[in-house]
Amino acid sequence: MARSYKILALIGDGIAEEIVTEAIKILRTSEETFGFNLEIIGPYPFGAKYWFDSGRKTAWHPEITRDLIYEADGIFKGPVGLPGSLEDVKLNYEVGFLPVALRSDLDCYANIRPCRLREGVKGVLAGKKPGDIDFVIIRENTEQCLAEATHFGGISDISGYFKRAGKIELAADVFIQTTKGCERVIKYAFELARKRRGAPIDGKKRVTCACKWGILRGDSLFKRTFDEVAKSYPDVEADSAWIDGWTYWAVMRPEFYNVVVTPNQYGDIISDLSGALQGSMGLAAALNAGDQHAFAEATHGSAPDIARKNIANPTSIILSMGLLLNWIGEKHDDSRLKSAGAVIDKAVDVLLSEGKVKTPDLGGSNNTKQVGDAIAEKIKELYIKNKA
Ligand code: NAD
DSSP: OOOEEEEEEEOOSTTHHHHHHHHHHHHHHHHHHHTOEEEEEEEEOBSHHHHHHTTSSOSBOTTOOHHHHHHOSEEEEOOOOOTTOTTOHHHHHHTTTHHHHHHHHTTOOEEEEEEEOOTTOOOSSTTOOTTSOEEEEEEEOSSBTHHHHTSSSSOOSSSEEEEETTEEEEEEOOOBOOHHHHHHHHHHHHHHHHHSOOOTTTOOOEEEEEEOTTTSHHHHHHHHHHHHHHTTOTTSEEEEEEHHHHHHHHHHOGGGOSEEEEOHHHHHHHHHHHHHHTTOGGGOOOEEEOSSOEEEOOSSOOOGGGTTTTOOOTHHHHHHHHHHHHHHHHHTTOHHHHHHHHHHHHHHHHHHHHTSSOOGGGTOOOOHHHHHHHHHHHHHHHHHHHHO
16 A cells, blocks of 8 residues: 655644644645645644643643654644743743754754745835746754754753842853754755756856854854865855845845855844745745754744734745655655645746735735635646646
8 A cells, every 4th residue: 555644733823723724725635636645643733822721831732742743754833932922931941942842853954945036926126026036045943043942952051041139130142053063054055056946147056155254153164164065066156145245135136046055043034034025924935854854834923913814825834835745755755745846836826926816915805715725726727737
């Protein structure tokens, strides 16, 4: 009997329930259309709301065990976190910064965040049209500001507070970069550049290292490692920019960029900028990937301002799902999952270019479910068209 793939689905907070429902719909559609078997486990709730509902005892549904997390072929989660809970120290420590802990625990060292202005989407930059913006951010996912925050990494109890008479007088955060951590994510970026079309401006395959070398030790290690790794990829242009300069150029000349590799925190910040560059956070997909495990989540947060209104754009998590299916397909050399990943992306392109079904963030008046239904229909149509 054909192998089935185990997918663990986690809900999260805010808009998570609305968009995770649509992501599952797309998984079911892909399964039926491309003929593979998925065992979808869950979706189980977890996160800040669960924490408060449980009387501040646990943030994880009891069915979500460590064994299950390790056994899954892939995981996907809705965004997690509610304003007001961020400084709940007990919540943060007990649940180990939920999504952050998963990244580190599963060693998903590359956070892949594509940024593409698609046909049918009104860009925010004057004069930039679809095709001008098409780059991927590869954010190192387990080190720098997260090396200690995860509580699961190899380092702990370096950062902290100094208290006098019960009052915090000093706060210290230690950023850690390792040669191994830098090297593997930079190699990942160069390998990805080899597979991608080149930058829109000149068709060149290019990797840009964005950090602040020469000022910070960790960033200097990142840049030195980048220069070393680049020597093994003479077919890919090695470019570098200080991170502050990069944000300027990303707005002024986004078409220059192809693959951008950064230490953790910069990657986090510029991913939201790239959410704006592609027209909405509701289109910003992401995959956390390592050599053995991967989990998908959208770039954005729980969007409490639009939660429970059924207007959140599910496209970001659906595209993230496509990245996950592709990753599983590559790992197991299963062309059905790789095709599903590519068709999900194409289905979004077609739907957006038609411009008939869209949520309010893109200027439309459709709801979350209608967009999920429409993407599912496009997947089926494209499959039939490709077969014909
Ligand atoms: P956010 O990303 O949730 O929202 C920023 C803006 O983008 C809001 O106006 C929101 O309505 C909009 N937006 C986001 N997703 C959208 C979608 N799918 N469709 C349409 N519009 C969308 O950022 P925030 O408000 O700063 O954070 C809210 C909470 O999310 C915080 O508690 C934060 O800690 C958490 N957070 C979680 C993650 C994660 O789980 N990976 C990431 C970032 C923030």
